[in-house]
Amino acid sequence: MRRSWIIAIKELQSFFDSLTAYIMLIAFIGFSGFFTWLYGTDIFLRNQADLKVFFAIAYWTLFFFIPAITMRLFAEENRTGTIELLLTKPVTEWQVVMGKFLACLLLVTIALGLTLPYYITVWKLGNIDHGATLTGYIGLLLMSSVYISIGLFTSSVTGNQIVAFLTALFAGLFFNIIFDVLASNFTGTTGTILSYLSLSTHYESITRGVIDSKDLIYFASLILLFMIATEMTLSKRKLSK
Amino acid sequence: MNITVENLTRKYGTQKAVDNISFHVRTGEVLGFLGPNGAGKTTTMKIITGLLSPNNGDVTVGNYSVLKEPEKVKQLIGFLPENNPLYPDMGVIDYLAYSARLQGIAEKKIKPRIAEMIRVCGLAIEKHKQIGELSKGYRQRVGLAQAMIHDPKVLILDEPTTGLDPNQIVEIRRLIKELGKEKTVILSTHILPEVEATCDRILIINKGKIVADGTSDSLRKQATGRELLRVRIEDADRDRAFMELHSLETVALVDPLPGTSNYFEIQSHENVSSRRTIFNLCVEKGYTLTEMTPVETKLEDLFRDLTLN
Numbered sequence: 001m002r003r004s005w006i007i008a009i010k011e012l013q014s015f016f017d018s019l020t021a022y023i024m025l026i027a028f029i030g031f032s033g034f035f036t037w038l039y040g041t042d043i044f045l046r047n048q049a050d051l052k053v054f055f056a057i058a059y060w061t062l063f064f065f066i067p068a069i070t071m072r073l074f075a076e077e078n079r080t081g082t083i084e085l086l087l088t089k090p091v092t093e094w095q096v097v098m099g100k101f102l103a104c105l106l107l108v109t110i111a112l113g114l115t116l117p118y119y120i121t122v123w124k125l126g127n128i129d130h131g132a133t134l135t136g137y138i139g140l141l142l143m144s145s146v147y148i149s150i151g152l153f154t155s156s157v158t159g160n161q162i163v164a165f166l167t168a169l170f171a172g173l174f175f176n177i178i179f180d181v182l183a184s185n186f187t188g189t190t191g192t193i194l195s196y197l198s199l200s201t202h203y204e205s206i207t208r209g210v211i212d213s214k215d216l217i218y219f220a221s222l223i224l225l226f227m228i229a230t231e232m233t234l235s236k237r238k239l240s241k
Numbered sequence: 242m243n244i245t246v247e248n249l250t251r252k253y254g255t256q257k258a259v260d261n262i263s264f265h266v267r268t269g270e271v272l273g274f275l276g277p278n279g280a281g282k283t284t285t286m287k288i289i290t291g292l293l294s295p296n297n298g299d300v301t302v303g304n305y306s307v308l309k310e311p312e313k314v315k316q317l318i319g320f321l322p323e324n325n326p327l328y329p330d331m332g333v334i335d336y337l338a339y340s341a342r343l344q345g346i347a348e349k350k351i352k353p354r355i356a357e358m359i360r361v362c363g364l365a366i367e368k369h370k371q372i373g374e375l376s377k378g379y380r381q382r383v384g385l386a387q388a389m390i391h392d393p394k395v396l397i398l399d400e401p402t403t404g405l406d407p408n409q410i411v412e413i414r415r416l417i418k419e420l421g422k423e424k425t426v427i428l429s430t431h432i433l434p435e436v437e438a439t440c441d442r443i444l445i446i447n448k449g450k451i452v453a454d455g456t457s458d459s460l461r462k463q464a465t466g467r468e469l470l471r472v473r474i475e476d477a478d479r480d481r482a483f484m485e486l487h488s489l490e491t492v493a494l495v496d497p498l499p500g501t502s503n504y505f506e507i508q509s510h511e512n513v514s515s516r517r518t519i520f521n522l523c524v525e526k527g528y529t530l531t532e533m534t535p536v537e538t539k540l541e542d543l544f545r546d547l548t549l550n
Contacts, residue, residue, distance in 0.1 A: 006342045018330055081326035085387075088290045088322075089343040090315040238294045 003091045007099025011073065012106050020072075021107055024065050028111045032057045036118060049126025054118055055136045055207045059200070062108065062144050063176050067168035069107060070151025071161045073100045074230070079159035083234070093234040097152065097227055104148040105141070112140060132209035139206035142219040143199060147172050149226035156233040175199040175222070242303045242317060242394035242425050243267055244289065249298035251284050251449075258284040260449035261298070266442075268394075271421035273440030274429035277548050281449040282429040283323055286397050289427070290320045302395055316344065319388035323399040325381055329373030333364060333383055336372060337390055344391035358386040363412065377404035385413070389420070396420060398428040402435060414439045433540045443540075447548040460543055467493070468509040472519060473532035479503050485522060491515040506536065 015021035036043060036054040043053055077083035086096060122128050150171050155164040176199055183194035183201075195201055199222075202215040244266040251259040259281040266272045274282045287293040289300050291311040300307040302314045328336060334355060341351045359368050362382040367375055372383060381404055388396060401417065402410045417426060417439050430436060436443050437457045445453040445460075453460055474482050482503055486495045491513045498504035509515040516533065523530040 003343060003345075006339070010339050013335075014328070014330060080328075081322065081324060082328060084287075084292055085320070085322055085326050086343075088292055088315060088318070088320045089340070090312045090345060091343060092312070238292065 001095075001098075004095045004098040004102060007091070007096060008102035008106065011100055011103030015069065015103070015107055020069060021110075024069055024107065025111050025114065028058075028061055028065055029114055031061045032115065033118075043122065049122050049128045051118060051122060051128075051133055051136060052207070054115065055140065058112075058115075058140055059143065059176075059203060062140065063147060063172055064169070065111075066104070066108070066144060066147040067151045067154075067165045067172065069104055070100075070148055070168060071155055071165040073104070073152060074156040074234075075158050075161045075164040078156070083237075087234070087237075093231045096234065097230045100152055101145075101148055101227065104151070105145060108144045108148070109141065112137060129209065132207070135209050135211055136207045138211070139203050142206070142216075143203050146175065146199065146219060146222045146226075149223045149230070150175075153226045153230045153233070156230045243301075244395060244425055244427070245301040246285070246289070247298050247301070249285065249288060249300065250296045251281075251288060251293060252296050257449050259288070259295070262446065262449070262451050263298075264444060264451065264454065266425050266427060268425050269422055270442060271417065271426040271428070271440045273436035273443045274427060274446070275431075275433070275436055275443055275544065276429075276446040278431075280446045280548070282446065283399055285446075286320075286399050286427065286429060290318055290397055291315055316391070317393055318395045318397055319391065319393035321384045321388045321396075321398045321401055325384040327372045327380060327383060327387075330371060332371055333359075333368050333375070336383065337386055340387040341390045346391055354390055354392075358390055361389070361416065362386040378406060378409050381405055381409075381413075385416075394424055396424055396426045396428075398426065400430055401428055402430070402432065410435075433544060437540060445544065445547055452547045453543070457540060461537070461540065467511055468514055469536040470507045470509070470515060470519070471498075471532065471534045471536050472505045472507055472530070474503045474505070474523060475529040475531050477503060477526070477528040482528065485526065486519065489515065489518045489522060491518050 012021075015024075032054055035057045036051075041053060046053065074083065077086065087093070119128070119133055147168070151164070151168040154167040154171065155161075158164050158167075175197070179194050179198035180200050183191050183198055186194060196218070202218050205212060206215055246262060246264050248261050248263055249259050250257065250261050262281075262285065274285070276282050284293065288295050289302070289307065291307050291314055294308070300314075302317055305313040305317070307314050331339070337355045337358060338351055341354055342348075346354060359365055362385050364379065364382055364386060367379050372380060375383065381401070385398075385401065388398070396417075398417070402413050405413060414435065417428065420426060421439075421441070428439070441456065443453070443455065443457055443460060444451060472486075479497065483495055483497055483505070486492060486505060486507060491509050492507055492515050493510045494508040496506040496508075498506060507515055507519065519533065520530060522528075
């Protein structure tokens with residue numbers, strides 16, 4: 001775990017050194033702030049003291065931003081060969097994957113932390129449901145973790161950042177919307193399965209303020225699945241070239 | 242720390258990159274790994290560092306097996322990979338600190354270790370730059386510094402002097418030689434004088450197999466049983482001198498070198514020297530002997546003999 005932290009902190013630092021972090025944070029705050037407070041069905045139009053608008057916007061903004069921060073993490077190391085040097089240090093593949101995952105999760109947490117003024121403002125404006133807001137943030141973190149692990153996986157299989165970005169978006173799109181759309185076109189078991197696979201179903205039930213073990217298992221298994229797949233991709237280099 | 246490589250085989254597809262090789266390196270030995278491109282040098286080194294798994298065989302570093310306890314082995318080894326991959330957007334000191342932390346060095350020992358590495362590798366004037374801003378030679382030094390940051394018992398260097406200028410090459414060789422007194426060093430290279438200058442022992446591999454193993458002296462002796470002389474005789478008819486040299490008892494072969502002057506390459510029979518007989522011949526016939534140089538078989542020739550087939 002200590003070594004995962006060392007890697008996480010190094011990666012977080014390089015996010016900030018390379019301006020990626022600032023661009024991502026400013027763009028995230030800008031987009032979600034604009035749509036939450038100023039445009040469309042914003043908070044004033046809804047006239048309700050909750051952050052539902054923000055959670056709906058963040059669902060989409062994070063979907064685009066996370067592949068952009070994960071795409072470099074393995075693809076760049078694969079391309080330059082630094083991954084080999086890293087793996088000759090006394091770290092396991094799993095520690096490397098964990099480290100990079102944590103770095104992204106920390107960055108997303110910072111981004112979400114910067115939206116706390118939204119929460120405080122709404123709280124001052126009216127009678128906010130603290131529980132639903134908290135679960136909303138938890139939902140965003142869980143959803144982000146899924147996209148991070150998908151992004152890490154697509155980044156680990158290629159040496160090209162653009163390919164990593166696009167495949168992560170494409171894979172994410174299935175969980176984000178395609179399964180949901182398909183679910184509404186099917187009935188019976190197929191429909192139920194597709195609806196269960198859709199991330200939005202689980203995300204919405206969490207943002208409503210209900211943390212169900214069914215949803216937690218869904219998120220945990222997706223995260224683990226892609227993290228293990230990433231670790232296996234890294235371990236595979238030992239066996240062949 | 243001793244390294245034992247036992248019956249190592251590694252295939253890529255059906256091609257055997259390393260074919261059942263075994264060798265042993267003792268503490269305080271600098272082993273030079275020689276071989277043409279694609280001979281299996283890098284593959285062997287990657288297996289020792291735990292980057293690749295062998296199809297067969299095992300490597301033991303100290304008492305630890307690479308297959309069973311890779312984490313232990315990795316702590317004992319400092320590795321400089323072939324093309325020295327580094328993070329261009331990291332600062333030199335940050336990168337060394339990162340390497341030190343990954344190696345599990347105690348936090349308060351990190352600073353003195355970095356200072357030591359900067360001194361040893363001559364990085365003082367460039368230490369505040371980003372790695373991407375450094376010239377190739379300085380990057381190579383950063384690569385060496387990260388390999389040695391945890392004071393490893395074993396150093397594995399894949400072509401450590403590529404991209405360095407002649408002064409730096411001399412410096413790095415001196416450094417390797419010095420390190421080799423207490424550590425076990427394995428280095429690979431194409432540059433033959435480098436092996437002679439730095440290594441106690443040479444291992445030549447070709448097509449995944451060991452074709453020669455020994456000190457540079459013993460290898461050279463093994464390659465040449467016979468004396469070879471280059472002789473220049475003036476005031477003599479070329480053809481007659483050739484015939485006369487050829488009729489000497491000790492001489493096996495005379496090879497007149499092209500050109501107008503009387504240059505000959507003379508190979509003696511096994512275990513005899515022709516120097517005296519040639520000199521005596523010249524005295525007897527009144528020729529002037531202006532040059533007689535022993536031609537040493539160079540490591541290059543041996544290398545070519547062993548790897549071109």
